[in-house]
Every structure is written in structure tokens, then in C-alpha cells.
Amino acid sequence: MSTRPFPKLRPGIWDALVAAVVIVLAVVCAGAFWVRGTLAEGELTAVVSMDGQERERFALSDGEMERTYTNHGYTLHLLVQSGELRVAEADCPTQDCVHTGTIGQAGQSIVCLPARIVVQLVRTGGSSDVDVVIG
Structure with missing residues (x-):
């Protein structure tokens, strides 16, 4: 039995995948706003x-x-x-x-x-x- 009250938590492959998806979505949203602002007419x-x-x-x-x-x-x-x-x-x-x-x-x-x-x-x-x- 371990003397620690909680097991040691390490980031796994799913954590990296979720982080990558969040970063990709942030870049896509930022790019959409930038393109919309630069290509606007008027x-x-x-x-x-x-x-x-x-x-x-x-x-x-x-x-x-x-x-x-x-x-x-x-x-x-x-x-x-x-x-x-x-x-x-x-x-x-x-x-x-x-x-x-x-x-x-x-x-x-x-x-x-x-x-x-x-x-x-x-x-x-x-x-x-x-x-x-x-x-």
C-alpha cells in the first residue's frame, strides 16, 4: 500500500490529444476573425x-x-x-x-x-x- 493519499497523475495520450484539439480550434477561430476583418468590403x-x-x-x-x-x-x-x-x-x-x-x-x-x-x-x-x- 502506498503512503500517498492520491496516486501520482501523469498526462496521457488523451490529455495531449485534447490539448491539441483546443489549440487547433483557437487558431482556426483567430484566423477566421483575422480574415473577416481584412477582407471586409467598404x-x-x-x-x-x-x-x-x-x-x-x-x-x-x-x-x-x-x-x-x-x-x-x-x-x-x-x-x-x-x-x-x-x-x-x-x-x-x-x-x-x-x-x-x-x-x-x-x-x-x-x-x-x-x-x-x-x-x-x-x-x-x-x-x-x-x-x-x-x-
């Missing part, structure tokens, strides 16, 4: 909202541009280059909007909480078919 547009109200829309394909927004005493400088957008400079205390970095795909956003400014990227145009219906 023009990539930035939507700037202040205090929950939409203030401006502009296409990222319009070339290089710089926009400045001021709200609640804070100023954000947006920079558009190569179809991507980033906050180049902000005078808010946390600088989270600056540290977000560059965004360039639909669904991504930059938020400045002290200034209450949200910049979201959306696709305009293209097909508006239903993606999925459940139930």
Missing part, C-alpha cells in the same frame, strides 16, 4: 464622439491628415497616416488614449475618459447583409 471611417454625441466622420483613405479636438478642457491631436489612426498628443492626465497606439481595423477604438472623447473605426458602404442569425 471604406474604413473614423467616427469621433464627444459626450456621447457624434461630432465628425472622416475616411481614413483621405490621405495624411491631422485633427484636433477639445472637450472638457483637454485637447487631443489625432494623426492619420497610411490608413491608420492614432492619438499623437493629448494633455489628459492618464495618457491612456496616447498609449492605445495605432488602430486600423473596423471595430477598434480609442477612448479618452477625462476628455470624454471616443474615436471608433467602422466600415461604411460594402454589403449590409446579415452575418449570423441565431434562434
